[in-house]
Every structure is written in C-alpha cells, then in structure tokens.
Amino acid sequence: MDFDYSPRTKQLQSQLREFMDAHVYPSEARYWQELDANTQAGRRWTPLPVIEELKGKARAAGLWNLWLPESEYGAGLTNQEYAPLAEIMGRVPWASEVFNCSAPDTGNMEVLVRYGTPEQRKRWLEPLLAGEIRSAFAMTEPAVASSDATNIEARIERVSAGSGDEYVINGRKWWTSGAGDPRCKVFIFMGKTDPSAPRHSQQSMILVPADAPGVKVLRALSVFGYDDAPHGHMEVDFANVRVPATNMLLGEGRGFEIAQGRLGPGRIHHCMRTIGLAERSLEAMCRRASNRVAFGKPISQQTVTQERIAEARCMIEQARLLTLKAAWMMDTAGNKAAKAEIAMIKVVAPTMACQVIDWAMQVHGGGGLSQDFPLAQYYAHVRTLRFADGPDEVHRNSIAKIELGRHAA
Structure with a gap:
C-alpha cells in the first residue's frame, strides 16, 4: 500500500482547508445563533441560512459531491482519495452538508446511482445531487432488535390497482435520520416483501415520497439531550402507504444486497x-x-x-x-x-x-x-x-x- 496521498487529493485537501478556514470555522457561532433563534421562534426544524449560503460558495469553488466515485455525477475520487477529505469536513459536525457530502444523503444517492432506474434517478437523484432536497433511510424499528436486520417486521405488499400495480407499506421506523428536515422529500424504506423466502431474500427496499398519505413523523429522538435539529432522528409511522410498483429498487428480495x-x-x-x-x-x-x-x-x-x-x-x-x-x-x-x-x-x-x-x-x-x-x-x-x-x-x-x-x- 502506498501511504502517500494522490496529487488530486493533496490539491483538494488544500482547497478544503482554505475553505474551512475562510468560511466554515468563522460561521460556527452563527450556526448556533440561528438555531437558537429558530427555537425561540418556534421553527426549530427549519434549514439554517448559514448552511445554504455556504453551499453556494462550496459549489462555486468546485468542492461539491466529492464523495461520489462515478465521475458522471461526482468528483470521480476513489475511496482512498476521498477519505482524507472526509476527515477535514468532519472537524465540524455539520460541515459535510455544506459540500453535499453528508449522511444519509450520500448513501441514498449511492443507492440511486447504482441501483436506481433512469426514472428514479431523474426524480430523486438529480435534486439530491444539486442539494435542492434531502432524504432519509428508514430501516431500524423500535419493536425488534434491528441489529439483526432479518428481524425487520415492516411489510411491503404488492397489490393491483386501477392505475397499475402498487405496493402497500406498513411499519413503524425510528432513528430515521434526516426525516425532521422539511427539505426531506423521499425515504428509502426497507421491509419484507416475502416472509416465506430464505432469510436474506425476504427484504426489499422501496422509494417512498415523504408527502405520501400515511407517512407521519411522530417525534424526534434525542441523543444525550441533543435533538440534532434541523436534521433530526425521527420515529416515523407508515400506515397503508401506497406507492407505484415502479418505486421498487432493483427488485423484490434484494434489500440486503x-x-x-x-x-x-x-x-x-x-x-x-x-x-x-x-x-x-x-x-x-x-x-x-x-x-x-x-x-x-x-x-x-x-x-x-x-x-x-x-x-x-x-x-x-x-x-x-x-x-x-x-x-x-x-x-x-x-x-x-x-x-x-x-x-x-x-x-x-x-x-x-x-x-x-x-x-x-x-x-x-x-x-x-x-x-x-x-x-x-x-x-x-x-x-x-x-x-x-x-x-x-x-x-x-x-x-x-x-x-x-x-x-x-
């Protein structure tokens, strides 16, 4: 293994450090001031202007979607090349969003890049890559030990409808990070399509619009007293949520994959x-x-x-x-x-x-x-x-x- 960083990584490290010094570190106090002001005004779950302003500057500087190895969508960096850049961003917990490199959006975009259909990428991936919307990943459940994902009980059942086949989704999820953000427009939901299949072929993943009837954010979960607004870790109920069959990712039974x-x-x-x-x-x-x-x-x-x-x-x-x-x-x-x-x-x-x-x-x-x-x-x-x-x-x-x-x- 060559422990030296590539010339591209070194260049981006220098640019990132300069950006952090010039824009992110000086904005840390403002971040907390804006969050406190939102709390006082009763709008805690509201995007902060400071982050939106910094996003524009980061994009103009070419420091955008650095995490994506596919050059068609991102910077075309390998994991080894991107890793040192993630370390620099990580020095401020909220900074990675400034560069459109924050979870869970990165993982969700990765799913859409690798497993999404052209229609799914057009509807959800493109605005996510542009930083116009945010997303959430709904997997963990309060009723079961979700460390063993085969325990997941949520159901995704296919039904026939007048406009074509649909899936009906039912389940209670929690620790759904990002669901508190009003810019969250889509969930990647994991649930069982066939409980009788082999254990690792029972689960599927499907795209659920955040505004679909039956999707209800119940509460924010705190972490040692912090609620991580405006991002948040939410408990979400999905009750008879209906989505088109075309929202299925990759195919039934391929959730673990x-x-x-x-x-x-x-x-x-x-x-x-x-x-x-x-x-x-x-x-x-x-x-x-x-x-x-x-x-x-x-x-x-x-x-x-x-x-x-x-x-x-x-x-x-x-x-x-x-x-x-x-x-x-x-x-x-x-x-x-x-x-x-x-x-x-x-x-x-x-x-x-x-x-x-x-x-x-x-x-x-x-x-x-x-x-x-x-x-x-x-x-x-x-x-x-x-x-x-x-x-x-x-x-x-x-x-x-x-x-x-x-x-x-």
Whole structure:
C-alpha cells in the first residue's frame, strides 16, 4: 500500500482547508445563533441560512459531491482519495452538508446511482445531487432488535390497482435520520416483501415520497439531550402507504444486497469524519491544558495530561491508518475482500474518538460539559456511531468469525 496521498487529493485537501478556514470555522457561532433563534421562534426544524449560503460558495469553488466515485455525477475520487477529505469536513459536525457530502444523503444517492432506474434517478437523484432536497433511510424499528436486520417486521405488499400495480407499506421506523428536515422529500424504506423466502431474500427496499398519505413523523429522538435539529432522528409511522410498483429498487428480495453495497463506502466516510473530530478535540485539549493552571503548575505539565495527550495521538494515528487501509482495499480488491477491515474501522474509530473527546472534556473541567465548548456535543455525536450502521458487537462478531476461519483446521 502506498501511504502517500494522490496529487488530486493533496490539491483538494488544500482547497478544503482554505475553505474551512475562510468560511466554515468563522460561521460556527452563527450556526448556533440561528438555531437558537429558530427555537425561540418556534421553527426549530427549519434549514439554517448559514448552511445554504455556504453551499453556494462550496459549489462555486468546485468542492461539491466529492464523495461520489462515478465521475458522471461526482468528483470521480476513489475511496482512498476521498477519505482524507472526509476527515477535514468532519472537524465540524455539520460541515459535510455544506459540500453535499453528508449522511444519509450520500448513501441514498449511492443507492440511486447504482441501483436506481433512469426514472428514479431523474426524480430523486438529480435534486439530491444539486442539494435542492434531502432524504432519509428508514430501516431500524423500535419493536425488534434491528441489529439483526432479518428481524425487520415492516411489510411491503404488492397489490393491483386501477392505475397499475402498487405496493402497500406498513411499519413503524425510528432513528430515521434526516426525516425532521422539511427539505426531506423521499425515504428509502426497507421491509419484507416475502416472509416465506430464505432469510436474506425476504427484504426489499422501496422509494417512498415523504408527502405520501400515511407517512407521519411522530417525534424526534434525542441523543444525550441533543435533538440534532434541523436534521433530526425521527420515529416515523407508515400506515397503508401506497406507492407505484415502479418505486421498487432493483427488485423484490434484494434489500440486503443493496444494504451491503450502500454501507461499505459510508463507513469509510463516517470513520474519517470521526477522526477529524478526534483531531480537533485533541487540539482543544492541548490548548486548554497549556492555558490553565492547577495545583501550582499548568495542566499541560501534569503527568496524567501528558500521558493522555500522547495516547490520544497514538490512537488517532492508528485509526487513520487502518481506515485508509480499508479504503485502499475496497478500491483495489473490492468491498468483499475488505470486509474485515471495514468492520474493524467501524469499531476502532468511534471507540477511539469517544476516549479522546472524554479526555479533552476532562481537561476542560466543568466547561467541557457545557454549551460553551463543543465537546459534549461531539461526544454525543460520536457515541451514536457505535450503534449506527450496526452496533460494535455485530462488527466484532464478524471480525472474530473471519479470524477463526483463518485458523480453522
């Protein structure tokens, strides 16, 4: 593996850093001011002008849809080339949306690029690529352990109608990220089309317009007290929702196939953004430790602080190298060959970041728990990633099975 970044990546890294310095970091305070103003006005789930303004600047600068490897739609970068860019964006939790590189839209667009029909791409992909609408992914359910996706109980049933065949959709979903945003216009919904089929052929994915009769957002779920407005993680009820049969993705029974194609690159993105947050938290930790005095000397001179700073640097470097290796393997050998590495980074990166952020909060004292610093929000955000796209336990189980298989008699 060549650990050097490609010339294209280096150029885009420079452009991204300049953009972040000039536009994103100076807008962080404004982001919170606009969100607070929306809350006071009773319109918390309203897009923030600051992000919309920055989107225009990012697009004009050519920093748009960088995550898409298909040059027809995006920048044409490999996973390994895009990964360092995701790290830079990840230093500010909301920044990736500025570049139209944020979840769940990236994964949903990837599904449409690879599995959508021309009509589906025209209706949903094109406005998503333009940043005009947003989307949501409806898979997890409150009534079952959704870490085992074969447990999913939602139904997608085909019926005949006067205007042609339709599907009737019923199910209760939660942790449907993005469904609170009023710009959310479409859901990718996972449910069972044939409960009698083999376990991994029962599920299908289908496109559901957000304004379809029977779709109801019930509530926002908070994460350690944060509701992540205006994006949000929602509980959504689908009651006798009818959509045309042409909304089916790829074909009945192919939901798991789509899910696996969707999640590989997305895990690279998540992990590199997480590493970006960890880097920023370590920077904040070092600055705070150098500027505060306790028990007669700067906190930076306390041995325990130095130990944690050193350990944090080691952990970040290890996580980055492993993530870059996974990206490289996906590019050179394919997602299947990189299965173990993808599972490993999904465990390693959020666990590492949680620890680094925790140490940074400790150095900040009581302030680290408050809204005066972003660390508490960082922690809540990263802790969710130990569940998103499958909990740690599922990934560890996969890693162990692969390892055991290597040494089986």
